[in-house]
Amino acid sequence: MSADALSLAVTGAGGRMGREVIEAAVDREGVAVAVAVNRTETDPVAGVPVADAADLDDLLASEAPDALIDFTGPDSAVAYAETCADAGVPLVTGTTGFADAQIDDLRAASEAVPVLKASNFARGVAALRRAVREAAAALPGYDVELTETHHNAKRDAPSGTAKSILDDVESVREDLDERVHGREGDAPRGPGEVGVHARRAGDVTGEHEVLLAGNRETLELTHRAGDRGVFAEGALDAADWIAGRDPGWYGFGDVLDAGAE
Numbered sequence: 001m002s003a004d005a006l007s008l009a010v011t012g013a014g015g016r017m018g019r020e021v022i023e024a025a026v027d028r029e030g031v032a033v034a035v036a037v038n039r040t041e042t043d044p045v046a047g048v049p050v051a052d053a054a055d056l057d058d059l060l061a062s063e064a065p066d067a068l069i070d071f072t073g074p075d076s077a078v079a080y081a082e083t084c085a086d087a088g089v090p091l092v093t094g095t096t097g098f099a100d101a102q103i104d105d106l107r108a109a110s111e112a113v114p115v116l117k118a119s120n121f122a123r124g125v126a127a128l129r130r131a132v133r134e135a136a137a138a139l140p141g142y143d144v145e146l147t148e149t150h151h152n153a154k155r156d157a158p159s160g161t162a163k164s165i166l167d168d169v170e171s172v173r174e175d176l177d178e179r180v181h182g183r184e185g186d187a188p189r190g191p192g193e194v195g196v197h198a199r200r201a202g203d204v205t206g207e208h209e210v211l212l213a214g215n216r217e218t219l220e221l222t223h224r225a226g227d228r229g230v231f232a233e234g235a236l237d238a239a240d241w242i243a244g245r246d247p248g249w250y251g252f253g254d255v256l257d258a259g260a261e
Ligand SMILES: NC(=O)C1=CN([C@@H]2O[C@H](COP(=O)(O)OP(=O)(O)OC[C@H]3O[C@@H](n4cnc5c(N)ncnc54)[C@H](OP(=O)(O)O)[C@@H]3O)[C@@H](O)[C@H]2O)C=CC1
Pocket: 011, 012, 013, 014, 015, 016, 017, 018, 038, 039, 040, 041, 053, 071, 072, 073, 074, 075, 076, 093, 094, 095, 096, 097, 118, 119, 120, 121, 122, 156, 160, 231
């Protein structure tokens, strides 16, 4: 590994995404995982030893990685953001399910270090979101419903990606201002509704479908993630992009825009 390799810290190293990120980093030329931590004791991942998350502050001080990648839970992500801010380490977080006050905490950390938060690191989802904005704006008055499907161990619902897509729809369709989570009983559709449906089943990696319907026609826009490697690769691209940046609040779109220049 060369002296100017991208040096990473990874939290949640024992989780589904933490493992995926470490495996992708080990496979990628010019990237080294200097720090990997998990809350509970964890065997090495892809040959990378996993330390106790309680030691993260000491490890960031001694290893000074270029960026930390976090896929954990909202409480830990906020705590790790504060640790990054204290240590001067840029943060990339893909964690979802934050409360508004926790987003404020992440934004506070971004005053000290660069923080990049993305609900989905798949490039196809970035394209889906652009397509949804365009379609929703081009089809005024059409009904919009969103369905997301994930594995049976996912905690937050609806998914972070679903919420981002709903923000996108509402940004171009001011008439749609009521998110209705499932329907039951006597529940006719109101004019301002966007129906939101969260399915949890088996080992589905992640699917998002937006249905637009009106004027005797329907349009369906769907993204399906084939495996978690697609998210891990995007997170590594984000870490590469954020290293050495000024403090601030960034999104995955900034990474993709830079690639398009
Ligand atoms: N932005 C994106 O592209 C993607 C985002 N995600 C998001 O990433 C997050 C993690 O997903 P996934 O890897 O599937 O989840 P897992 O449950 O497989 O892993 C979660 C990891 O976070 C750790 N963790 C959870 N809570 C805490 C806590 N309070 N303190 C310290 N560590 C904690 C767990 O540690 P322990 O092992 O000790 O429990 C575990 O290592 C979710 O929010 C998910 O929605 C997922 C995929 C893609």
